Structure formats: C-alpha cells, structure tokens
Amino acid sequence: MLEAQATADMVLMNQPFSPPEATEQPIEVVLVKAVLDGERDRFARLYEMYAPMVHGILVARVPRGEVDDLVQDIFLLALKKLHTLRDAAAFGPWIAMIARNRAMDFYRSSRETVEVTEQMAIERPPNRTAKEILDLFCRLPEAYRETLALRFVEGMNGPEIAARTGLTPASVRVNLHRGMKLLREKIGAVARP
Amino acid sequence: MRVGSKAKWKIKTMEDNYLWDRSGEPDPEVQELEEILGPLRYQPRPLEIPDQISVGRRRSFFPAMAIAAVIALCTVLLGFWFSLNRRQAAPPFQAARDSQTNQNATAPLPQVTPDKPAQQAASVVGVKSPPIQTRHASTRNLLARNNSRGTQTRVRQRALTPEELAEKEQVLIALRLVSAKLNLAQRKAQGAPQLNMIRNQHKIG
Numbered sequence: 001m002l003e004a005q006a007t008a009d010m011v012l013m014n015q016p017f018s019p020p021e022a023t024e025q026p027i028e029v030v031l032v033k034a035v036l037d038g039e040r041d042r043f044a045r046l047y048e049m050y051a052p053m054v055h056g057i058l059v060a061r062v063p064r065g066e067v068d069d070l071v072q073d074i075f076l077l078a079l080k081k082l083h084t085l086r087d088a089a090a091f092g093p094w095i096a097m098i099a100r101n102r103a104m105d106f107y108r109s110s111r112e113t114v115e116v117t118e119q120m121a122i123e124r125p126p127n128r129t130a131k132e133i134l135d136l137f138c139r140l141p142e143a144y145r146e147t148l149a150l151r152f153v154e155g156m157n158g159p160e161i162a163a164r165t166g167l168t169p170a171s172v173r174v175n176l177h178r179g180m181k182l183l184r185e186k187i188g189a190v191a192r193p
Numbered sequence: 194m195r196v197g198s199k200a201k202w203k204i205k206t207m208e209d210n211y212l213w214d215r216s217g218e219p220d221p222e223v224q225e226l227e228e229i230l231g232p233l234r235y236q237p238r239p240l241e242i243p244d245q246i247s248v249g250r251r252r253s254f255f256p257a258m259a260i261a262a263v264i265a266l267c268t269v270l271l272g273f274w275f276s277l278n279r280r281q282a283a284p285p286f287q288a289a290r291d292s293q294t295n296q297n298a299t300a301p302l303p304q305v306t307p308d309k310p311a312q313q314a315a316s317v318v319g320v321k322s323p324p325i326q327t328r329h330a331s332t333r334n335l336l337a338r339n340n341s342r343g344t345q346t347r348v349r350q351r352a353l354t355p356e357e358l359a360e361k362e363q364v365l366i367a368l369r370l371v372s373a374k375l376n377l378a379q380r381k382a383q384g385a386p387q388l389n390m391i392r393n394q395h396k397i398g
Contacts, residue, residue, distance in 0.1 A: 051235055051240075071238075075240055133229055133230060151212070157214040173209075177209055
C-alpha cells in the first residue's frame with residue numbers, strides 16, 4: 001500500500017510542470033467576448049478605455065456642447081451593433097469609425113436645422129483661446145485634425161494614438177508632424193492679420 | 194553651414210520626439226497648446242445603458258445552412274430515385290421482347306422434310322400441320338401477350354361470332370396456301386433441292 005502511494009507520488013513528481021495557460025489575447029477581445037456572452041457590465045470597461053479617443057475624435061469635428069452626448073450615443077450604438085464586429089481585437093478602429101460617421105451624420109442632420117439662439121450667444125466657450133485653436137483645427141485636413149486633437153486635447157502620445165485608432169505609428173508620426181506644421185502656419189497667419 | 198543645418202535637424206528631431214512621445218527637449222509651442230487645450234479633455238462620465246438596449250447576438254448561419262443542405266440532399270435523392278424507377282420500369286418490357294425474340298429465334302423452324310409430303314399437302318389443303326401450328330402458336334402467344342399488356346396498348350378486341358371465326362380461319366388458310374406457294378416458287382428460282390428429294394438415305398439391311 002505504501003509502495004503504491006510512493007510510486008504514485010513519484011509519477012506525479014516526474015510529470016512536467018505545466019504553468020497555467022497565459023492569456024495572450026488583448027483585453028479588448030476578452031471584454032468583447034464577455035459582453036457578447038451576456039455580461040453587459042463588461043462594456044463599461046471598454047467605455048472607460050475608449051471614451052477619451054472617441055471624445056478626441058468628436059472634439060475635432062462637432063461643437064463642444066454636443067460632444068459628451070454624442071460619446072454616449074456612440075457607445076450605446078456600439079453596444080447594439082457589437083455582434084457585427086468580426087475581429088474583437090479591432091474594437092478601437094471600429095468604434096473610431098463609428099464616431100467619424102456619427103460626426104458626419106450630425107452635420108448632415110443639423111446643418112439645416114440648427115438655429116442661432118440667444119442662449120447660444122450667451123454661452124461662452126470655457127476658454128476663448130482654446131475655442132480659437134479648435135476652430136483652427138477644423139481648417140486642417142481630417143487626418144491631421146483628429147491626431148492633433150488626440151495629442152493635445154486628450155493628452156495621448158503617438159504610440160497610444162496608434163494603438164487606439166489602429167493607425168500605424170508611422171502614419172501617426174507623419175500626421176502629427178505635418179499637422180503641427182500647418183497649425184503653426186495658421187496660428188502665425190491669425191497672429192499677423 | 195553644415196554644422197548649422199545639423200544643429201537645426203537635431204533641434205527639429207528633438208521637437209518631433211516631444212510631439213511624438215514627450216521625450217527629449219520640450220517644445221514650447223507644443224507645451225503651450227497642451228496647456229490651452231488640456232482643460233477640454235474628456236471628463237469621465239458613467240455610461241448609462243438603458244434596460245431596453247440589448248446586446249445583439251451574433252447570427253449563426255448553421256441552422257439555415259443545415260436546412261439548405263437537407264433540402265439539397267432530398268432533391269438529389271428524389272432525382273436519383275426517379276431516375277432509378279425509370280430505368281427499372283423500362284427493362285422488363287425490353288427483356289420481355291428480348292425473350293420473345295429469343296424464343297422465336299431458338300424455336301425450331303418448321304422444316305419441310307421430304308418424308309412428310311402428306312403434311313405439306315395437308316397444309317396446303319387446310320389441315321393444320323404441327324410445325325405450322327407451332328409457328329402460329331408462337332405468334333398467337335405473342336399476340337396474346339400483347340393483348341395482355343392492355344394497360345399499355347388499350348386495344349380492345351370484341352368477341353368474335355362463330356361465323357366470323359370461320360371466316361377468319363378461311364383467310365388464314367388462304368394465307369398459308371399463298372405462303373407455301375411462294376416458298377415453292379422461291380426454292381425453284383434459287384435452284385434449291387426439291388422438297389421430295391431424299392437426303393442421307395442409307396441402305397438398311
């Protein structure tokens with residue numbers, strides 16, 4: 001009896017140690033799968049991760065007062081359409097595209113209907129200078145505008161922007177460099193009337 | 194000049210590095226923009242998910258594919274079954290015909306032997322000779338078989354009256370007579386041996 005137990009112990013000791021399988025999946029994949037499996041609360045984590053990026057994309061495109069509501073709308077829409085996302089790892093680029101499309105829809109639907117009211121005249125931007133710079137952003141090409149907004153407004157650095165939006169680091173670097181150059185020119189032009 | 198351009202390039206790269214990942218020498222312009230636009234940064238706000246919003250389920254195409262596959266399989270099997278049925282329905286008819294023709298081919302032809310001239314004569318006169326009877330019997334059988342396939346031919350023969358039967362017999366006898374005469378004429382024309390010629394005759398005793 002004792003011999004058998006000793007043999008079993010030896011067999012167990014001789015077995016190669018297998019460490020628990022490391023999950024190499026990106027966190028987005030795990031979260032998306034969990035949400036699709038019914039854990040809706042996990043979507044809040046995705047929201048926390050990507051809300052700044054969506055906010056940065058919208059800041060460069062729509063009036064500041066609309067941005068926060070649009071961010072919520074976009075995430076709710078993403079939750080509804082999450083099953084259409086084929087590659088869960090591409091959640092960032094996917095929601096960035098939704099945000100861009102939603103911003104375009106906003107202008108399509110509101111261009112003819114938004115009226116200038118007294119309330120709007122009274123509302124002052126939080127910082128006049130910031131408003132002026134955002135106006136200058138709007139005159140830049142879209143790619144530069146978005147990357148600069150993510151860099152200056154949301155405080156992301158180049159690698160973070162690349163990771164979140166799905167752009168290549170080289171593209172982000174070029175966008176930042178050329179966008180900054182154009183912005184400098186526009187700021188200089190505004191400063192020298 | 195070279196040193197100047199190199200220094201400019203170095204400054205530019207450092208500025209770019211700061212713009213890229215905040216490493217290197219800070220660029221005052223970039224810093225200023227960060228300070229101005231920083232307050233507009235996203236302020237965390239909880240996501241309010243209404244209860245009526247449900248997470249869309251990933252559509253599974255498996256049931257639809259399975260149904261389509263079953264339908265396709267059924268169609269193929271039905272087609273196969275129908276083609277098999279057709280094939281099975283056709284051969285018996287052919288086989289029957291083949292067997293009949295074989296029977297006819299294998300059936301001993303009535304040979305008019307020289308030692309049976311009486312029978313020949315009888316046949317000419319109208320008395321039924323056995324070989325001719327067998328020949329006609331086979332044709333009659335064939336007729337009968339054809340009639341038995343009433344479902345296919347759907348030819349109805351009404352019952353003949355005794356007078357009609359007698360007339361029919363007369364016509365048949367006349368036909369046999371004509372046929373025998375024609376045979377004789379043909380043999381004469383071909384120079385074939387006469388019917389009453391004795392062949393393979395051996396002396397007995």
